[in-house]
Amino acid sequence: MSxxxxxxxxxxxxxxCAQAHETAPWFAATDLSTRAGLLEAIADAVxxxxxxxxxxxxxxxxxxxxRLRGEVGRTTGQLRLMANVVRDGVFLGVxxxxxxxxxxxxRPDLRRMNIPLGPVAVFAASNFPFAxxxxxxxxxxxxxxxxPVVVKSNPGHPQLSDAIMAVAQDALVAAGAPxxxxxxxxxxxxxxxxxxxxDRIEAVAFTGSQRGGLALAKIAxxxxxPIPFFGELGSINPMFVTADYLAGRETELAAGFVGSFxxxxxxxxxxxxxxxxxxxxTLRAALIxxxxxxxxxxxxxxxIRDMFLAGVDARVSxxxxxxxxxxxxxxxxxxxRPTLMxxxxxxxxxxxxxxxxxxxPMSLLVEYDDAEQMLRIADxxxxxxxxxxxxxxxxxxxxxxLPRLSAHAGRVLWGGWPTGVxxxxxxxxxxxFPATTRPESTSVGAAAVQRFIRxxxxxxxxxxxxxxxxxxxxxxxxxxxVDGVLD
Amino acid sequence: MSxxxxxxxxxxxxxxCAQAHETAPWFAATDLSTRAGLLEAIADAVxxxxxxxxxxxxxxxxxxxxRLRGEVGRTTGQLRLMANVVRDGVFLGVxxxxxxxxxxxxRPDLRRMNIPLGPVAVFAASNFPFAxxxxxxxxxxxxxxxxPVVVKSNPGHPQLSDAIMAVAQDALVAAGAPxxxxxxxxxxxxxxxxxxxxDRIEAVAFTGSQRGGLALAKIAxxxxxPIPFFGELGSINPMFVTADYLAGRETELAAGFVGSFxxxxxxxxxxxxxxxxxxxxTLRAALIxxxxxxxxxxxxxxxIRDMFLAGVDARVSxxxxxxxxxxxxxxxxxxxRPTLMxxxxxxxxxxxxxxxxxxxPMSLLVEYDDAEQMLRIADxxxxxxxxxxxxxxxxxxxxxxLPRLSAHAGRVLWGGWPTGVxxxxxxxxxxxFPATTRPESTSVGAAAVQRFIRxxxxxxxxxxxxxxxxxxxxxxxxxxxVDGVLD
Numbered sequence: 003m004s005x006x007x008x009x010x011x012x013x014x015x016x017x018x019c020a021q022a023h024e025t026a027p028w029f030a031a032t033d034l035s036t037r038a039g040l041l042e043a044i045a046d047a048v049x050x051x052x053x054x055x056x057x058x059x060x061x062x063x064x065x066x067x068x069r070l071r072g073e074v075g076r077t078t079g080q081l082r083l084m085a086n087v088v089r090d091g092v093f094l095g096v097x098x099x100x101x102x103x104x105x106x107x108x109r110p111d112l113r114r115m116n117i118p119l120g121p122v123a124v125f126a127a128s129n130f131p132f133a134x135x136x137x138x139x140x141x142x143x144x145x146x147x148x149x150p151v152v153v154k155s156n157p158g159h160p161q162l163s164d165a166i167m168a169v170a171q172d173a174l175v176a177a178g179a180p181x182x183x184x185x186x187x188x189x190x191x192x193x194x195x196x197x198x199x200x201d202r203i204e205a206v207a208f209t210g211s212q213r214g215g216l217a218l219a220k221i222a223x224x225x226x227x228p229i230p231f232f233g234e235l236g237s238i239n240p241m242f243v244t245a246d247y248l249a250g251r252e253t254e255l256a257a258g259f260v261g262s263f264x265x266x267x268x269x270x271x272x273x274x275x276x277x278x279x280x281x282x283x284t285l286r287a288a289l290i291x292x293x294x295x296x297x298x299x300x301x302x303x304x305x306i307r308d309m310f311l312a313g314v315d316a317r318v319s320x321x322x323x324x325x326x327x328x329x330x331x332x333x334x335x336x337x338x339r340p341t342l343m344x345x346x347x348x349x350x351x352x353x354x355x356x357x358x359x360x361x362x363p364m365s366l367l368v369e370y371d372d373a374e375q376m377l378r379i380a381d382x383x384x385x386x387x388x389x390x391x392x393x394x395x396x397x398x399x400x401x402x403x404l405p406r407l408s409a410h411a412g413r414v415l416w417g418g419w420p421t422g423v424x425x426x427x428x429x430x431x432x433x434x435f436p437a438t439t440r441p442e443s444t445s446v447g448a449a450a451v452q453r454f455i456r457x458x459x460x461x462x463x464x465x466x467x468x469x470x471x472x473x474x475x476x477x478x479x480x481x482x483x484v485d486g487v488l489d
Numbered sequence: 490m491s492x493x494x495x496x497x498x499x500x501x502x503x504x505x506c507a508q509a510h511e512t513a514p515w516f517a518a519t520d521l522s523t524r525a526g527l528l529e530a531i532a533d534a535v536x537x538x539x540x541x542x543x544x545x546x547x548x549x550x551x552x553x554x555x556r557l558r559g560e561v562g563r564t565t566g567q568l569r570l571m572a573n574v575v576r577d578g579v580f581l582g583v584x585x586x587x588x589x590x591x592x593x594x595x596r597p598d599l600r601r602m603n604i605p606l607g608p609v610a611v612f613a614a615s616n617f618p619f620a621x622x623x624x625x626x627x628x629x630x631x632x633x634x635x636x637p638v639v640v641k642s643n644p645g646h647p648q649l650s651d652a653i654m655a656v657a658q659d660a661l662v663a664a665g666a667p668x669x670x671x672x673x674x675x676x677x678x679x680x681x682x683x684x685x686x687x688d689r690i691e692a693v694a695f696t697g698s699q700r701g702g703l704a705l706a707k708i709a710x711x712x713x714x715p716i717p718f719f720g721e722l723g724s725i726n727p728m729f730v731t732a733d734y735l736a737g738r739e740t741e742l743a744a745g746f747v748g749s750f751x752x753x754x755x756x757x758x759x760x761x762x763x764x765x766x767x768x769x770x771t772l773r774a775a776l777i778x779x780x781x782x783x784x785x786x787x788x789x790x791x792x793i794r795d796m797f798l799a800g801v802d803a804r805v806s807x808x809x810x811x812x813x814x815x816x817x818x819x820x821x822x823x824x825x826r827p828t829l830m831x832x833x834x835x836x837x838x839x840x841x842x843x844x845x846x847x848x849x850p851m852s853l854l855v856e857y858d859d860a861e862q863m864l865r866i867a868d869x870x871x872x873x874x875x876x877x878x879x880x881x882x883x884x885x886x887x888x889x890x891l892p893r894l895s896a897h898a899g900r901v902l903w904g905g906w907p908t909g910v911x912x913x914x915x916x917x918x919x920x921x922f923p924a925t926t927r928p929e930s931t932s933v934g935a936a937a938v939q940r941f942i943r944x945x946x947x948x949x950x951x952x953x954x955x956x957x958x959x960x961x962x963x964x965x966x967x968x969x970x971v972d973g974v975l976d
Contacts, residue, residue: 430946
């Protein structure tokens, strides 16, 4: 790895794209077992280098050792889940209809499967230096689908990006893969723009700010040959509280809410940015006490910290916003303390800018007077990664509220808090615009493999020219729908 | 139906969108059996009104009775296939992971399924007044996914659009559906623009020209809240011929090719627009004879005819293009005769405009001198709906050619001709840009249902608030992946 060889793994955009393009046909043609093995080889290598990687991450990201070690486990867990998804083979979507000359018109032999799009550009995110970065979920899912990946390094942790890429590239070489399955370009804005514009790139995956994401999405759309842009752009993640639930649970609710919105210094895309609750003095007092006891934390970078402080200032300056607890910057140790504000239901409806994410440890209590106000807020929500409700279970308003949450969010919670996104077969981490640019896709969980593929139907093509996935003998032993019947 | 009641079913955009929006929650919540039944009720009603509908279509579209009767069968067959797709339930993508407190971190109960996007705007296409129009594939698949549909009528057959909408709406009412499941707006350009801009519309399906489609796609992307635009924009559909195949098969090949590119007056999106074959005098002579024997045909509208004639003129005016058989307009009966041109492999590489579709009965013979030239053409292809090869089977060049066809096309043929798109579980009618705006989707076949849905994951939500699709008892008896295992 780079810490021993000292050689950077950063390439120019042209070289990285050329290698990815060159390797794409080989990688697309790998059998499922080989491809899964490569994912596991990367995971094993990262686990075995954890003691070298975590200190680099600590120095660059300002995150603590325990958090970062846990994140390494999540990262290699993602790679191993994707290896299972590959072996499972359902993602290939194999459908076979044998020729039927008795039909009108006669039907030829038709065989459908998903094929990889080709080289994918992955933008490493700052807030999870392992799990959403160089070898994070986007890279794992693109590799699982058979697409080479070119990672755009993150300015918040370029040395970590380089070091972990060396671990992965060396693992791939040791496992027998050619160059170009995984490549890295530098952390500059220009490298990112050049990468999206490169004609050899077939899709882009991005996790980050709405502003940056939409600018890159426009570049992807304006290419002579537009390509899909899978942007996960953040979300306000509202949590609704019913009156029946609140009574007697104010302290518990406040503790859970403050714990969630200050977790990781509020630098999670699933941070609950709104708590929409009945107007209640006991809840107010409990929230003020809970947030007052929350510790200061360092943010990922100076830039992110300054954006956060400016975002808080902008909200405080809105006349209808009341500050329940003022946090701010502790210059001595560069820590920010959490801020909590309050606003009425009517006021937030008049200020849609309060429905935009502010990345960092702040949140907003929205106080409503009746269920009708609560539903009006639900109607006004933008697209969301997550939304939830704390309810007893027999409130009639739920029949109105829950469908509204489904209509706006990719994940709907009953109780609990949105931070914490399980890496499973069932996860959906995505949502309607502007939470993401592709609401049908997820960036966490098994279904993430479905982003970087497209179907092709082969008509009357002899078996020897087809992928084994499409053979009648089904040598890969994967699910096939044959003549309409799923086996 | 309208021919008896005389009442038009055309609404204003505002009324149609309001009704669709109002009905969307009811329709989304229909159980699979009810929804499938509605699709079948529409199909049955159309079949029973075929004798009234076909004469309207003949008068407006200039197509013949036999063709149109066949197309009605295709249309109701599509609706019935979609009813089967609905009952099958795989499209819901149900995944259940039960809570597991033993994991680190503990996993909550997570249940994932696809939900409908909401009202879909469907642009009726001109070239299939039944199968790709008001009740065509796009409408069938949107209804199957649980989305109300607002159809933008086609200027080539507004009376047919109105009459068949009356049949469908009356069938829906008789089957117990509320208003708003299906609506119709007029055939004007402005109605189409207003429809795509309406905030209550959640997705658009379009089949038509690249120019019109890209203009509407831009409107969909530039909305304050962008929505997916599923545009099927046509394609050049090249057919490659190997030298080993050609020898002795020149006459058969010429007959098949001319039959395919003149079918329906060349007004199919799957028309083979290029025949890429070895330079061969016998083939030339056979093609000239075959095209000379092809009859004149009326085109769908005056506008389409004039566009076609202009497209032929533009190609003829390119210096490197040789006319093998000049067709043109027979003023007396308003019929066009097919045109066949020839160009060298090097010349077409120098004229990328020859890779663009020209809608109508014309095609281009591309003559190559060696396999390397053939592969260079394959590399230069734009995105395609279909591409194919006529080969013997043991030519070594196929290992190079077939992956290139997969890389550029949604359907790859071995022998045969691309016209004729079977309505099956396995069909892919789509392809990379510019053939479509969404290469991962299809507008024909069972998988078309996947366009108008998105996944939502429910976390710890009690079963009584979830769709029956997500219940442990699986009352709909659909495939569920439970704790990682697909039953």
